[in-house]
Amino acid sequence: MALPEVKQSATEARLSALTLPESGCLKAARQAALSRVQTMGLPSRRDEYWKYTKPDTLVQADAPKAAVFHADEVPMFNAFERLNIVFVDGVFDAEASDDLELEGLTIDRIEDICCKDIHWAKDLYGVLEARGQTPVERPLAALNTAFASDGVAIRVTGKVSKPLNFTYVHSDENSDAILHHVIRVESGAEVTVLENGPAASRFNKCMEIDIADGGTMHLVRAQGRDHERRAATHLFARLGTESVFKSFTLTVNGVLTRNEAVIELTGDDAVAHIAGACVGDGDFHHDDTVFITHDAVNCESRQVFKKVLRNGATGVFQGKILVKEGAQKTDGYQISQSLLLDDDSQFLAKPELEIYADDVACSHGSTSGAIDEEGLFYLRSRGVPHAEATDLMTLAFLAEAVDEIEDAEIAADIVSRLEGWLARRR
């Protein structure tokens, strides 16, 4: 089927600005991804899945310029032991990174997958992304698989003693980065992965996560404070029996962010929690698009998304729970809420449930509202000044999402960033 002309030409324009990396054994996967892009075409405003978010600047051939922001503050996730993996404008920086050695896991760059003959990574690269293309197309993820210029393959085989910390540095105002990570958590293994930083002026990131039976992974990311940066990220996760995947994303600033999470619960008794807190002021558009598929018995999924918006900022939530036939005893929960600090800001939500099993408990809710005046007055009547009371109420609103982070130190770091954002706006 031919693509609409506009889409066709936009797709060609983007593709002509890119070259497929030399990649030996990944060549087939990259070629296949490229044909997926060519067949689907890149997203356009006419697409139903992009109804609330304009994909133009994510698709256009050149990345729009984005000023580099130098935050005068301690780096994130700095207060505890971790293994640092640094990328600058999407290029691995060995100097700045720690030795990629840690008991319980192996880390390799994707460019070494072939020469080191890393089978599992070869077998995973592009696979979850390709599965995630149905029933909804995600062409930017396929584009990523085809053209990713860097990234790592992480295999977790034991309980890892400290978190891995990806630091994504943005240093060039014209940078356009495409990163692709593949992670395999083996049976019974456990790891925490942190990500922070804006990464580039335009960032296309894809993470494929395969968690074997009884494996556990925690993912906490903070997307950096650069106002002008743009990002389209995809998280594809497949969960085996009794495995656990918990993710939390903090988004503070950024002119455009689209975070997609595509989670497949394929083994019984698996647990997936996806949470996010974003705070936006002014020229800020943040989109959380989540698709969770229950394809096994007695699995639990939880989506908790909170957005604080002011000065015309826009928040989007598209979240779907699909319960397949036979996925009995599914426990699915979804909540998306926005706190609008003024009348100019808006929140657009599309929560969906599609259920083909009869013994399930699924709930979803979406709300949008202003600060509770009663609560505000109560705090003020106790002597808490207006600004401080507003901040307390705002943090309280975000708390349900932040509470999804299990590690107290990591959660405290996230809260301090939110407090900083609020304090700068007093």
Place this chain on the structure above:
Amino acid sequence: MLEIKNLHVKLEDEEKQILKGVDLKVEAGKVHAIMGPNGSGKSTLSYVLSGRDGYEVTEGSAELEGEDILEMEPEERAAAGMFLAFQYPVEIPGVGNMTFLRTAVNAQHKARGEEELSASDFLKEVRAKAKTLKIDAEMLKRPVNVGFSGGEKKRNEILQMAMLEPKLCILDETDSGLDVDAMKLVAEGVNALRDEGRGFLVITHYQRLLDHIKPDVVHILAGGRIVKTGGPELALEVENNGYAGILAEEA
């Protein structure tokens, strides 16, 4: 301490006059009780004094220790020593009771140019005061008033009052929803705070609270005006005969 003169208040959004010339003077060290039929304007008076939105003062004044409070923000009134124990304490999901208390105490210290309490001193003080009100540690950890029973909410109000040590305490039906034992606890909490420098305005429908917190003066508020003022015996009269007699006599 508190001096209200000819206070007229209407709703901001409606042409509804609620207070129609209230005169009231609460001296330091004294307990004044206000009784009155439902809807007579008792809570409105307490809200207007503490600075809640939605009301418009059309005439009259209110001063706390000689300072005009009606122009102040709610937090400024609090720092000046005003405290209202709410008839319906507000639930604030996501804000821990302890965080709330500490923020409030520190904010007031700061507003008055005093030093902040150290974390350990604060903790010690809260624990001791909570204990006398039979508020357990678990309740202190929970979000403000969320999931508290009616009586627990009222005891939590008194705990806040005890921590903030205000100059003028307004208690709006703090006795409603309390069982007999809790009422004693609350009354003891209030009595412990009674001293030379502090005034109380106790709004209630029942004599029983006044058995425990002995008032110096009792006022009857009806139709937005104080229609009668007397000693403790006035509360007994209300308890025995209702308002009909008093209202007829003042009409």
